[in-house]
Amino acid sequence: MEALYHLRQKNLETIFHPKSVAIVGTNKVKGTVPHDILDGILKADFTGIVYPVSPREKSIKGIKAYKYVLDIPDEVDLAILVFPSSVNHMALEQCGQKGIKSVIIISAGYKEVGEAGLQKEKQLIEIARKYDMSFIGPNCLGVINTAPGTLLNASFAREMPEKGNIGFLSQSGALCTAVLDYARAKHIGFSKFISFGNKADISEIDLLYYLMKDEETKVILMYLEEVSDGTGLMKAARDVIEQSGKPILIIKSGRTNEGASAAASHTGSLTGKDEICDAAFEQAGILRCDNIEEMFNKAIAFAYQPAPASEKVAIITNAGGPGVLTTDAAISRGLKLAKFSEETTQILKKALPATANINNPVDVIGDARSDRYLAAIQAAFDDPDVAGVFVILTPQSMTDIETIARDVTEIAKGQTKPIYASFMGEKDVAVGVDLLQQHRIPHYILPESMCSAYHAVYHFNKTLKKRVHSMPDIDGIDKQEAKKLMDNALSNGRSYIPEVETIEILQSYGLPVPQGRLATSADDAVAVAEEIGYPVVLKVVSDDIIHKSEVKGVELNLDSAGAVKDAWNRIHENVKASMPEATISGLYVIRMIKGSEEIILGIKRDPSFGPVLLFGLGGIFVEVFKDVSFGVAPLSREVAVGMIEQTRAFEILKGLRGRNPRDMDSIVNALLRLGRLAEDFPEIEELDINPLFVLDQGQGSVIGDARMIVTTTK
Amino acid sequence: MDKNEILTRVKGVVSSVLKTDSSEITDDANFVFDLGADSMQSVELVAGFEEEFDIEMDQDRALEVQNIDDAVNFIAEYV
Numbered sequence: 001m002e003a004l005y006h007l008r009q010k011n012l013e014t015i016f017h018p019k020s021v022a023i024v025g026t027n028k029v030k031g032t033v034p035h036d037i038l039d040g041i042l043k044a045d046f047t048g049i050v051y052p053v054s055p056r057e058k059s060i061k062g063i064k065a066y067k068y069v070l071d072i073p074d075e076v077d078l079a080i081l082v083f084p085s086s087v088n089h090m091a092l093e094q095c096g097q098k099g100i101k102s103v104i105i106i107s108a109g110y111k112e113v114g115e116a117g118l119q120k121e122k123q124l125i126e127i128a129r130k131y132d133m134s135f136i137g138p139n140c141l142g143v144i145n146t147a148p149g150t151l152l153n154a155s156f157a158r159e160m161p162e163k164g165n166i167g168f169l170s171q172s173g174a175l176c177t178a179v180l181d182y183a184r185a186k187h188i189g190f191s192k193f194i195s196f197g198n199k200a201d202i203s204e205i206d207l208l209y210y211l212m213k214d215e216e217t218k219v220i221l222m223y224l225e226e227v228s229d230g231t232g233l234m235k236a237a238r239d240v241i242e243q244s245g246k247p248i249l250i251i252k253s254g255r256t257n258e259g260a261s262a263a264a265s266h267t268g269s270l271t272g273k274d275e276i277c278d279a280a281f282e283q284a285g286i287l288r289c290d291n292i293e294e295m296f297n298k299a300i301a302f303a304y305q306p307a308p309a310s311e312k313v314a315i316i317t318n319a320g321g322p323g324v325l326t327t328d329a330a331i332s333r334g335l336k337l338a339k340f341s342e343e344t345t346q347i348l349k350k351a352l353p354a355t356a357n358i359n360n361p362v363d364v365i366g367d368a369r370s371d372r373y374l375a376a377i378q379a380a381f382d383d384p385d386v387a388g389v390f391v392i393l394t395p396q397s398m399t400d401i402e403t404i405a406r407d408v409t410e411i412a413k414g415q416t417k418p419i420y421a422s423f424m425g426e427k428d429v430a431v432g433v434d435l436l437q438q439h440r441i442p443h444y445i446l447p448e449s450m451c452s453a454y455h456a457v458y459h460f461n462k463t464l465k466k467r468v469h470s471m472p473d474i475d476g477i478d479k480q481e482a483k484k485l486m487d488n489a490l491s492n493g494r495s496y497i498p499e500v501e502t503i504e505i506l507q508s509y510g511l512p513v514p515q516g517r518l519a520t521s522a523d524d525a526v527a528v529a530e531e532i533g534y535p536v537v538l539k540v541v542s543d544d545i546i547h548k549s550e551v552k553g554v555e556l557n558l559d560s561a562g563a564v565k566d567a568w569n570r571i572h573e574n575v576k577a578s579m580p581e582a583t584i585s586g587l588y589v590i591r592m593i594k595g596s597e598e599i600i601l602g603i604k605r606d607p608s609f610g611p612v613l614l615f616g617l618g619g620i621f622v623e624v625f626k627d628v629s630f631g632v633a634p635l636s637r638e639v640a641v642g643m644i645e646q647t648r649a650f651e652i653l654k655g656l657r658g659r660n661p662r663d664m665d666s667i668v669n670a671l672l673r674l675g676r677l678a679e680d681f682p683e684i685e686e687l688d689i690n691p692l693f694v695l696d697q698g699q700g701s702v703i704g705d706a707r708m709i710v711t712t713t714k
Numbered sequence: 715m716d717k718n719e720i721l722t723r724v725k726g727v728v729s730s731v732l733k734t735d736s737s738e739i740t741d742d743a744n745f746v747f748d749l750g751a752d753s754m755q756s757v758e759l760v761a762g763f764e765e766e767f768d769i770e771m772d773q774d775r776a777l778e779v780q781n782i783d784d785a786v787n788f789i790a791e792y793v
Contacts, residue, residue: 027752056732056750067748086780087747 008206011134014102016145016192016210018077021154022051022069022100024091025083028060033106034082035060036156037142044153044160051076053091069094078102080154085109085138089123096131103128104154105137111198112139121200128201140197141173146190147216155195164189165303167217169207171225173197179223179292187437188296191216205229205236208248212240219302221295222250230280230609234632237284238469247302247460249287249295252277273606279630280609283639285464287456294452297444301453304440305418307461308454310387312338314380315361317392318368318399322424323361326392326447333448333455337361338386344379351375366396370407377411377419388454391421392447395428405432409439420454422447472637474672476510479680486681490712495685497708499548500541500588502687506706509677511670511689514702516590522568526561528589535559535592538567539705540575544582546707551578557592564589593702597653597662598691600628601670603678605685611678613640613671617649618691633675640671653694662694666701685709715793720767720786727762728782731755744781759785767793 026038038052042061051072052065059065066072069079069091079095081088085107095103110121121138128135136143142155146163153160157180166188170176173195183190192214194207204222211217220240227233237248254274281288289295313335317323327337337360340348348358352372357363362380364372373391380389391408395401401423412419420442423429436443444450482505489501497505500518507513515532518541519525529536540553548554552574555567568587575582600618605611609632616628629643644650644667655661670692678684686709694701721741729736732749745751745759760776763769763785769792779785 027750029752054750055746055748056734084746084753087744090744090747 005206005209007132008134008202009210011102012202012206012210014077015104015134015136015143016152016214017147017150018048018102018152020049020051020074020076021046021078021080021152022053022066022072022076022095023080023082024053024069024095025081025088026052026054026060026065028054028057033156037080037082037106037154040153040155040157040160044151046152047150048077048152049074069098069100072098076100078104078154080142081105081138082107085117085120088138089120089127092124092127092133092135096127096133101131101133103133103135104140104143105135105197106140106142106156107137108139110138111200121198125200135201136194137197138200139173141170141176141195143195144190144193146192155193157193159184161193162187162189164191165216165218166190166221166299167192167194167211167214167219168221169194169196169204169211170223171196171199171204172223175223175292182292183296186296186300187434187440188300191218199228203229205232208233208236208240212244212246218246219299220246220248221299222248224250224252225254227252227277227608230277230606230632234280234284234609237281237286241285241465242469245465247287247457247464248285249289249298249302250281251289251291251295252281275630276604276606276609276612276632279612280632283632285460285467287460287464294449297442297449298453298456300440300442301418301420301457302460304442305412305420305457306416308387308418308458311335311455311458312385313388313390313454314338314340314383314386315390315392316364316373316376316380317361317394318364318366318373318396319392319394320357320363322392322394322422322447323357323363326390326422326451327361329446329448329451330390330454333451335451335455335458338380338383340379340383341385344383347379347382348376351379361392366394367398369398369400370403373404374407374411377408381411381415381417381419386417387458388417389419390447390450390454391419393421393423393429393432395423395425401429401432402435405435409435409441412439412441418442418454418457420444420450422450468638469636471634472672474510474676477673477676478508482508482677482681486683486710490683490710493712494543495710495712496543496546497710498541498543498545499539499705499707500585502706502708503703505708506677506689506703509673511673512666512692512700512702514590514593514704516588518586519589520586522565525568525587525589526564529558529561529564532589532591536564537590537592538564538571539588539590540571541585541588542575542582543585545575545579548705551575551582593693593695593704596693596695596701597649598704599649599653599667599694600688600690601667601674601692602689603633603674603684603687605678605682606632611675611682611684613643613675613678615643615649615667615671616647617652622690631671631675633678635672635675637668637672640668640675643671644668660696663697663700664694667692667694670701683710683712685711715790717786717790720789720793721782723766724763724782724785724789727766728759731758731762739782742781742783746780748781763789769793 023038026034052060054065057065079100110117145152176195362376380386422444423432485505489497535557538555558564598618602614611633613631627648629646631639631643653662689706691704725736
């Protein structure tokens with residue numbers, strides 16, 4: 001895999017910076033992909049040499065055409081295949097024979113059309129491996145590189161986008177054309193623009209690593225439809241952020257969870273694919289966006305302006321209402337209004353009319369022209385408490401929109417603090433908005449979007465970029481003992497491992513198990529109770545019973561030998577009445593825990609991201625309140641702490657309204673141990689600890705109940 | 715009908731539809747990769763073979779035929 005990674009990185013360099021390109025399968029028919037790809041390359045003024053390869057044409061657009069790629073007398077760096085899928089393998093084979101290592105396969109008709117297409121795709125991969133080639137696609141729009149030394153538009157997009165510092169990756173080709181059109185209208189430029197289609201060979205992970213090292217790219221955007229290697233994507237994202245500091249913004253479509261199946265555990269029913277994706281992205285430092293507009297609103301803030309040093313902003317407005325709206329939007333997104341120094345206040349007092357508001361938000365008044373805006377913006381930039389400036393403008397009759405926009409672009413030059421603008425309206429402000437966009441001042445129709453973008457940049461730089469991903473040392477783990485217990489539990493082919501055996505396995509990983517054991521008679525149950533001390537809990541143990549309380553198989557708070565014996569009989573009668581076919585192995589007798597908070601911990605294995613940990617408020621209402629959070633194993637201590645802090649349960653655990661603070665360290669410890677268990681035993685599909693009784697700070701926690709779903713196919 | 719005769723007549727149809735010199739058409743030439751047929755011409759080729767040999771072919775199977783040799787063998791099933 002390592003060798004393949006290096007091969008792809010090397011071949012990607014030639015995909016983006018070829019000296020010569022062969023368009024294999026092109027033709028003269030305007031409006032067709034084979035023609036328009038060649039046309040796009042020529043129109044973009046590609047700096048290298050172009051070789052049309054067409055079985056029937058002697059020349060296309062005045063350029064000599066070759067029947068086969070093998071007929072080209074010179075070396076070729078990049079081949080773009082535009083033949084139908086039925087013959088692309090023949091073209092690829094010839095590319096291999098020609099010594100071409102870098103290929104883009106535009107054509108559709110592969111995996112996306114079913115089994116026959118999948119076989120064709122596998123054939124392409126085999127040929128690529130045979131000749132050490134790498135390819136993007138198939139089923140893609142192509143690749144664009146706006147670098148002046150290359151100017152490659154190897155796509156059937158209508159036009160080459162403006163040059164910029166945003167790298168865009170997309171699994172959908174059609175979306176790419178819409179994005180390019182959207183971006184062109186807003187003067188948003190790109191460094192690289194890549195549609196990777198079916199990602200049969202080069203994937204989004206390879207491309208992330210490539211863009212990490214690409215000096216032209218400052219921000220990475222991605223549209224994904226399926227995460228086929230979630231673990232690899234998370235690692236790549238962390239590497240990119242840690243090593244280059246570049247933010248990654250992703251739209252992952254498919255937020256709804258129609259496919260969720262009924263699950264046997266709480267963790268299973270609480271863990272949707274999209275929640276896992278959210279948690280994984282957050283953990284990796286990826287900023288997930290809901291739509292194109294949100295993505296670009298944030299992207300331009302990252303791409304155009306310096307990062308803010310704090311969350312404190314100054315708002316400069318020519319209207320009171322929009323100033324209040326922006327203030328509300330800022331505060332509700334975790335930003336703060338900067339407190340101006342006395343010096344700033346005096347400057348504003350001198351520069352603005354007496355009716356102006358010289359506090360933050362600064363109201364330069366409706367009749368303000370550019371001079372007032374400039375004075376207020378400069379004063380804000382110079383104030384030590386201000387980390388960023390928001391310029392709000394409404395188009396009043398005396399507002400010189402164009403001049404103000406032009407002056408904003410001038411004053412922003414060379415500043416170390418970011419400036420964003422919201423020229424509110426549409427038609428009248430259009431001329432100003434266009435100027436701002438041309439000069440890379442992030443502009444937002446809504447102040448809310450502006451504040452969200454600022455917060456995203458601030459949050460990324462303050463938190464995500466600096467997040468530590470070191471894995472903690474965990475002692476007291478006996479993997480061999482756990483393996484022995486697991487093998488024993490799985491020996492009869494079960495997929496459901498009941499409480500007693502699950503708890504034994506958890507004990508071998510140092511999790512806090514309750515005092516007690518399995519009793520096989522009423523007298524035995526009394527003996528256990530005497531041994532561990534009253535009060536105790538009795539619980540039915542049966543391979544056939546998953547939800548014990550539903551068959552009235554649990555009795556709490558038993559404080560004497562008589563109470564234990566009575567409970568023994570009642571549980572047996574209850575189970576017999578509701579599940580007569582169930583085989584009872586005995587009753588589990590454990591010490592009753594009082595004075596604690598109940599939480600749930602769990603494991604769920606995701607096909608893409610691997611083992612996922614769950615934390616939440618526990619008890620019988622867990623599925624109603626759904627106050628849960630997720631983390632992908634392996635967990636760092638910081639991520640485990642973050643899982644607790646992001647729930648409402650955190651407030652309760654801290655000690656709400658005079659209640660004692662609970663032992664949160666013991667929860668973190670349990671999460672880390674569960675994470676290790678999930679990694680060590682891939683056969684664990686789902687695991688519930690519900691409840692975990694969390695005692696007062698320093699007192700630890702105790703497992704109240706646990707069960708496990710395993711698969712025997714791993 | 716003799717396969718050599720089918721081959722000669724197939725090349726004639728291909729030459730006519732794709733406007734290619736029949737001497738340049740090899741026996742194993744692929745309609746798309748070697749001769750540059752597009753999807754419309756592929757349909758025209760099937761129609762041309764039907765007319766030339768006065769047969770009616772299974773359209774789906776006929777369109778899957780990719781080269782001259784295979785076309786000769788496929789048409790031989792009908793004549």
